[in-house]
Amino acid sequence: MGNDAEVPSEAEWLNRVVAEFERPLSRYALSITHNADRALDAVQETFLLLVQHAGEIDRAHPAPWLFTVCRTKAIDLLRKDGRMEARPRKDLAERASAEPPAEDVAVLREDITEAERLLALLPPREREVLRLKFQEGLRYKEIAAVTGLSISHVGVMIHQAMARLRRRKAGPPNGA
Amino acid sequence: MPQVDDDWMETAFALGELEGEEAKAYARRVAADPALARATEAIRRQGKDLSAALSREQGLPLDATRRAKIKLPPVAVPSRSGQRAQKPGRATKEEHPSSSVRRSQPLRPAAAQAASFEPLDRSMRPAGLPLAAKFAIMIGATVAATSFIMAIAIYKSVAAEVDNEINEAGVRTTRILCGLDASSVKGMNDNSVGPAVTKLRGDINAYVKAVQTILEGLAAGGVELPKGNDKQRKDAFDTMAAALTALGDAAKKTGSGSGGVLTGLGDLKKAPGVINVIITDPQNQPLGIYDAQAGEVRLGKMSHVADMHDVAIAEGPVNGTAAREYKAMWRDKEGNPAGIIRLYLSLSKIEQVKGQLFTVMLIPLLISVVLGIGIAVFIAAAVTKPIQLLVSDINAVSRGDLDHETIAHSKDEIGVLAKAFNRMTQGLKAAHETELDKKAAEHELTIAAEIQSNLLPKKIPKIPGYDISAYYRPSKEVGGDLYDFIQIDEEELAILIADVSGKGVPGSMIMTMARSLLRMEGERNHSTADTLVKTNRILARDIRRGMFVTCMYMILNVRQKTLLISSAGHNPLVVFRKQTGQIELVNPNGIALGFDKGPIFERTVKEQKIQLYPGDRFCTYTDGVPEAMSVDDEEFGDDRFYDLCKSLAGVDSNQFVNRIVKELDDHKGDREQHDDITLVTARLLG
Numbered sequence: 001m002g003n004d005a006e007v008p009s010e011a012e013w014l015n016r017v018v019a020e021f022e023r024p025l026s027r028y029a030l031s032i033t034h035n036a037d038r039a040l041d042a043v044q045e046t047f048l049l050l051v052q053h054a055g056e057i058d059r060a061h062p063a064p065w066l067f068t069v070c071r072t073k074a075i076d077l078l079r080k081d082g083r084m085e086a087r088p089r090k091d092l093a094e095r096a097s098a099e100p101p102a103e104d105v106a107v108l109r110e111d112i113t114e115a116e117r118l119l120a121l122l123p124p125r126e127r128e129v130l131r132l133k134f135q136e137g138l139r140y141k142e143i144a145a146v147t148g149l150s151i152s153h154v155g156v157m158i159h160q161a162m163a164r165l166r167r168r169k170a171g172p173p174n175g176a
Numbered sequence: 177m178p179q180v181d182d183d184w185m186e187t188a189f190a191l192g193e194l195e196g197e198e199a200k201a202y203a204r205r206v207a208a209d210p211a212l213a214r215a216t217e218a219i220r221r222q223g224k225d226l227s228a229a230l231s232r233e234q235g236l237p238l239d240a241t242r243r244a245k246i247k248l249p250p251v252a253v254p255s256r257s258g259q260r261a262q263k264p265g266r267a268t269k270e271e272h273p274s275s276s277v278r279r280s281q282p283l284r285p286a287a288a289q290a291a292s293f294e295p296l297d298r299s300m301r302p303a304g305l306p307l308a309a310k311f312a313i314m315i316g317a318t319v320a321a322t323s324f325i326m327a328i329a330i331y332k333s334v335a336a337e338v339d340n341e342i343n344e345a346g347v348r349t350t351r352i353l354c355g356l357d358a359s360s361v362k363g364m365n366d367n368s369v370g371p372a373v374t375k376l377r378g379d380i381n382a383y384v385k386a387v388q389t390i391l392e393g394l395a396a397g398g399v400e401l402p403k404g405n406d407k408q409r410k411d412a413f414d415t416m417a418a419a420l421t422a423l424g425d426a427a428k429k430t431g432s433g434s435g436g437v438l439t440g441l442g443d444l445k446k447a448p449g450v451i452n453v454i455i456t457d458p459q460n461q462p463l464g465i466y467d468a469q470a471g472e473v474r475l476g477k478m479s480h481v482a483d484m485h486d487v488a489i490a491e492g493p494v495n496g497t498a499a500r501e502y503k504a505m506w507r508d509k510e511g512n513p514a515g516i517i518r519l520y521l522s523l524s525k526i527e528q529v530k531g532q533l534f535t536v537m538l539i540p541l542l543i544s545v546v547l548g549i550g551i552a553v554f555i556a557a558a559v560t561k562p563i564q565l566l567v568s569d570i571n572a573v574s575r576g577d578l579d580h581e582t583i584a585h586s587k588d589e590i591g592v593l594a595k596a597f598n599r600m601t602q603g604l605k606a607a608h609e610t611e612l613d614k615k616a617a618e619h620e621l622t623i624a625a626e627i628q629s630n631l632l633p634k635k636i637p638k639i640p641g642y643d644i645s646a647y648y649r650p651s652k653e654v655g656g657d658l659y660d661f662i663q664i665d666e667e668e669l670a671i672l673i674a675d676v677s678g679k680g681v682p683g684s685m686i687m688t689m690a691r692s693l694l695r696m697e698g699e700r701n702h703s704t705a706d707t708l709v710k711t712n713r714i715l716a717r718d719i720r721r722g723m724f725v726t727c728m729y730m731i732l733n734v735r736q737k738t739l740l741i742s743s744a745g746h747n748p749l750v751v752f753r754k755q756t757g758q759i760e761l762v763n764p765n766g767i768a769l770g771f772d773k774g775p776i777f778e779r780t781v782k783e784q785k786i787q788l789y790p791g792d793r794f795c796t797y798t799d800g801v802p803e804a805m806s807v808d809d810e811e812f813g814d815d816r817f818y819d820l821c822k823s824l825a826g827v828d829s830n831q832f833v834n835r836i837v838k839e840l841d842d843h844k845g846d847r848e849q850h851d852d853i854t855l856v857t858a859r860l861l862g
Contacts (some may be wrong), residue, residue, distance in 0.1 A: 003414035005538075009251075011248075011249035018238070020245075022236075023235030030235070036236060039236065040242055041242070044243075047238075047246040047248070048247070051249070115229060115232070116860060118226075118230070133191075134226040135233065155184040158191070159183055162219060162222055162223070
């Protein structure tokens with residue numbers, strides 16, 4: 001029965017996953033919804049699906065599945081609310097990268113986190129992949145699965161984002 | 177930006193995202209190029225810094241409401257102290273900067289909840305050998321045992337058959353040998369050969385061949401003996417008999433029996449089964465020995481096996497090999513014992529036949545066992561599959577999903593079990609819903625009771641010269657009884673008692689309405705009938721169809737000592753006259769409030785005035801009093817109540833009420849009170 005103790009039961013596993021991922025998922029969802037309530041709603045729905053589909057998920061690496069579902073749920077909630085302005089979708093991402101980043105505006109917000117300040121300069125999509133890479137520790141492959149991009153696209157975005165951050169550190173942005 | 181496409185690989189390499197050949201190639205490039213090495217190191221550092229900065233953002237834990245909605249399955253709690261069985265390896269794995277906070281907070285409530293449940297997963301997982309394997313082993317073992325027993329039986333019977341066949345051959349040979357003329361045995365080792373002997377030799381050869389054929393046939397034929405053998409054998413014996421007759425004749429002719437006859441036995445060598453033949457005189461002195469292996473014959477201890485005709489069969493070693501001995505008395509022509517003939521056949525031949533037989537039997541045995549196990553596995557899987565499905569369905573239900581249904585795929589016991597399980601689930605669901613309904617109803621009753629108790633007058637008016645008392649006791653299912661006193665002016669006091677047809681909250685609502693209307697109207701109206709009419713006008717409009725209120729409305733003129741009475745279909749007023757010592761029932765015409773919106777009610781409702789004299793008592797009540805049920809389904813009854821009123825009329829009003837209530841309680845015994853009981857009584861003192 002020693003073997004039995006080694007493999008956690010489904011209930012144990014689910015509880016552990018929820019405990020382990022509730023905060024990472026909520027901060028990720030928050031970065032999409034910009035609203036704590038909606039972020040937690042997305043996390044709740046993610047876990048609801050997790051419980052229902054517990055049997056189909058790779059127990060050793062639940063992260064890609066969790067972030068994928070959470071992302072979909074967060075975006076769904078945004079759509080439902082009609083809060084299109086907070087949507088970090090392609091059109092917005094492109095516009096944001098074309099415009100000079102509104103860093104001064106971001107700094108004015110009191111509840112801004114260090115992470116947000118750090119990433120404020122970047123277009124939303126680069127922000128997202130950077131978060132998945134450095135905040136959640138996902139691999140390129142996993143990020144690609146979560147965001148629906150190709151692995152090389154993820155690589156390019158991370159490279160560009162990091163380069164942009166390095167440039168900013170070295171000198172003030174030139175608005176390009 | 178073509179250069180970007182190339183550069184991203186560099187970042188990927190620095191972040192450890194490249195694999196295989198690409199990674200190796202980059203590693204070589206980095207080793208060769210110090211500038212590139214510095215760049216990758218810078219990227220790596222930047223990555224680390226980013227990780228550190230970003231992971232300081234903690235994220236939010238789920239709140240209790242959302243957590244509850246996830247329906248996380250409970251985890252077993254080993255002890256009350258909350259010690260979770262943590263594996264050392266896992267504990268270190270979870271040591272994230274924020275994990276200690278994370279884990280301790282959200283897990284506790286779920287774990288605490290779980291304490292009342294049996295954890296599903298571990299106990300519901302089948303342990304030990306699966307049912308299918310047990311089935312397979314059981315059926316396989318049965319098939320194997322059956323096949324084995326059958327094989328043994330067949331083998332035994334065939335082996336016996338073979339044995340018998342060989343015995344018969346041995347006996348026949350022995351008897352043929354017995355037919356030899358005693359005289360011709362002498363000089364058996366003499367090698368001189370006459371023409372008769374040559375013939376005999378030829379005959380013996382034929383016989384030997386026949387015996388050989390039989391033995392070979394037995395050895396090769398396995399279970400079935402070749403059919404042709406019998407005929408061949410017969411032919412051989414016929415030939416032999418002829419040969420022996422000829423031999424006898426030859427012996428006679430030679431007279432002296434110059435011998436050489438038994439040298440013919442040397443040809444027995446060609447028969448592989450025959451070891452030797454020993455012929456002795458009655459004193460056991462050897463007359464002739466044929467030894468297939470030539471040389472000394474060593475006979476071991478022979479144990480007797482059977483007798484066949486007059487040949488005794490025994491087994492034992494001859495020259496070290498197992499042999500079967502066929503021993504027969506050799507008699508001369510006159511029938512006197514001339515000696516003993518012993519024929520020894522090798523048992524190894526017999527064993528060989530038996531061994532081959534066994535091999536032949538073993539193959540079908542093994543095949544049947546393998547087949548049996550295969551079929552068993554198939555059957556077991558077919559049997560246990562629906563059980564596994566059912567278990568998963570049961571697990572779903574035990575997680576609280578009472579709408580989950582299992583589908584019965586068969587009509588056998590499992591199908592019945594599935595149906596029974598569905599029925600159980602539905603029963604559980606129904607019970608659960610009933611429980612909820614019951615709780616809701618109880619809640620409703622609590623509210624209704626609260627409303628009602630607030631409506632009843634807090635105290636009984638004290639009027640000089642009058643002794644007034646009232647009693648009210650709600651039933652468990654709140655009824656709609658009501659009584660009230662309305663002070664109209666210094667002279668007049670309105671007394672009302674009412675019974676609403678509905679119960680629970682709806683009844684209470686009607687009662688509230690009726691009470692307010694009566695109060696409003698009663699305070700300014702000196703006519704009982706008019707008060708009821710006006711109350712009815714409004715109430716009948718608002719009341720739900722089928723609901724009604726019976727009411728006795730009275731105005732007591734304190735100074736004139738008169739009582740003006742109107743009834744809206746209520747029980748009569750009981751008036752006790754002290755002067756006569758009798759009861760009068762006052763019941764003015766009237767229909768219940770709420771039945772009719774106006775004209776009929778107005779036409780029906782009447783007023784009646786009675787004069788009260790000192791010592792007179794009147795009492796009004798609701799039907800909960802006469803209809804109080806005993807354990808034997810017996811109503812208390814109007815007459816009994818009237819008699820009681822009569823006998824108690826003299827006591828003071830509080831006592832009057834208490835005594836009546838006590839009588840009612842005695843009557844109903846353990847039976848539950850099914851309707852409200854309300855009593856209002858007054859006595860004119862003096």
